Amino acid sequence: MFDWLFRYANPARFMGLSGKLLLWLAAATVLTLGCGLYLGFSAPPDYQQGRTVLIMLIHVPAAIVMELAYGAMVVASLFSLVNRHILADVAARTAAPLGAIFTLLALAAGSFWGRPMWGAWWVWDPRTTSTLVQFFLYLGYIALWNAIEDETRAARICAVLALVGAVNIPIIKFSVEWWASLHQGESLVSGKIAPVFLWPLLLMILGFTLLFVCLWLVRIRTLILERRVRSLMGAA
């Protein structure tokens, strides 16, 4: 079933394919972010939130990429544990710092949005608290990788941590439905956003996702080369 995936999971093949893809992905990232920002800044103020609605164009895409990055880590960790594939370890390890940065951005943007709308920089709301837990999960994962010297052992233990931590993803998603929350409910899929704000938001989500993929690919390529450097230095 996953034969096609394993064909490209060969580090040499991956380097070739990702090298060809990167330039196109980078161009698409710049284009989508540019169009998203242009449409966003051209939109009229929201009738309730005024121009603070522009913070949504950072907050929501960063939060979606935060979950996407963790989803990528979980899938890679699963392949790492089941198939013991070296590229799966590298993929999971390199996604974590990116996920942490996007989580921090989602939290910071939420805070800058919360101050004028809720009257507070921070509220111990189920959504904000579970997102903060997600940030600490990323930090814990990164710290664990760096704390264990044996890479194979580190990969196994971190893969287990990533899988256990996956329980927080549905908690973040459904926290606004399960508990009383100040944070607004889901509005993207249910069509509650006016098209004038929806299109720039969708473009920004796509742009942030493409940026994540670009940076992730470069970081995977870097780690593959670092391993080659280490093996050459060991042989010398």
Added chain:
Amino acid sequence: MNFDMSPYGIFIWSTYGLTVLALAALTFWTIARWRAVKAKLAALEKI
């Protein structure tokens, strides 16, 4: 395009400033590390 953010300019521009700074630093750091490792590998392969 409308750049008048009043009365919330400080919150909106701070968000965008922080985001641009963080993503630019992340991109720069990622590319710099890639280039450094690539140069190191090229030097090792010459030996």
